[in-house]
Amino acid sequence: MFRRRRASVLVAAIGVAGALAFSGCAAGAGDETAEPTDGDVLPPIMVQLDEVDGTTVEVPLDNVIVLQGDDETYTAWEADIADESVAEFTPGRDDGSASFDPGITPLKVGSTEVTLDNSETGDSVTFTVDVVEAG
The missing domain is CATH 2.60.40.2020 (Immunoglobulin-like)
Structure with a gap:
């Protein structure tokens, strides 16, 4: 049970990081130097x-x-x-x-x-x- 909770937290963190990476790519399409805006959270x-x-x-x-x-x-x-x-x-x-x-x-x-x-x-x-x- 302990490992399942830990794995769930890791899967959630990976999901959030992936979503952030995807949204960062969409926001910066064509701009190689796009930086996060004030509302973005860095992984x-x-x-x-x-x-x-x-x-x-x-x-x-x-x-x-x-x-x-x-x-x-x-x-x-x-x-x-x-x-x-x-x-x-x-x-x-x-x-x-x-x-x-x-x-x-x-x-x-x-x-x-x-x-x-x-x-x-x-x-x-x-x-x-x-x-x-x-x-």
């Missing part, structure tokens, strides 16, 4: 936990990073953010009706190192987050 930056170690992830100030790939212990990830004025960590959680992956929210333009540790598995990853101006 989050999806990052795989098993691929992020040692990399740099760029995120616009008006977006978020979702840390994916851990279906079993996603609530056990904790973060050490070197410069907490640049970004903040949101732990994974399950509210009983849906589950949410952990994430990183940008706070200001800048760069910071992030170390994620999983208290259940002992896994650890370190990467850099570069927060850039919104599009």
